[in-house]
Amino acid sequence: MANDAIPVRTERAMMRREDNPFTFLQQEIDRLFDGFGRSFPAFAPPQAMMPRMDVSETDKTIEISAELPGLETKDVQLSLADNTLTIRGEKKSEREEQDKDYHLIERSFGAFSRSVALPEGVKAEDVSAEIAKGVLKVTVKKPAPKQSRQIDIKTAA
Structure with a gap:
């Protein structure tokens, strides 16, 4: 009957998503494009140039280590503004x-x-x-904690 109250599923509608050949094709295309950037650095996403960093803290200092292989002191700038430490640099290509x-x-x-x-x-x-052996080490002395001071309250006359 065409006017059944209970919808009947066809075999196609019951197909699992994993069994759909187009889903598999989409996954393979995604995998291909994800690997493409790693194979060709010129097409890699921008984060490929981001140096990896470790930030640790002791009672008196903050220590930052950044991997900068192949860079020397002249290739790196370090600045402090508005409580933000910025490491900038450029790795130049050697043309042959x-x-x-x-x-x-x-x-x-x-x-x-x-x-x-x-x-x-x-x-x-x-x-x-x-900087030594391609690792930039930055040490920041922590500021002294702000001291609170007790203020005496006088009784008004």
Whole structure:
């Protein structure tokens, strides 16, 4: 009957999503594009140039380590403004002209910038940095905690 009160499912409607060949095709296309950026750095997403960082804290300091392989002191700038420490730099590409049928570059290059929020009151003179073996180490002295002071209340006459 065409006017059944209970809808009848067809075999196609009962097909699981995983069994649908178009779902499998979409997953494979997504996987292909995800891997494409890793195979060709020029097409990689912008975060590929972001240096990896570790931030740790002791009682008196904040310590930041950033991986900057191949960079030297002249390639990196460190600034402090509005309680934000910013590491900027640029990894330059070395061009090599050769008579070959192809050219493959697997190393990434370009400009980058990373920022870390610091506690209020940090002063530029309380920040020190050094770079060695491709790792930038920044040490920030924590500001002294603000002291509260008890205020005496006098009785009005």
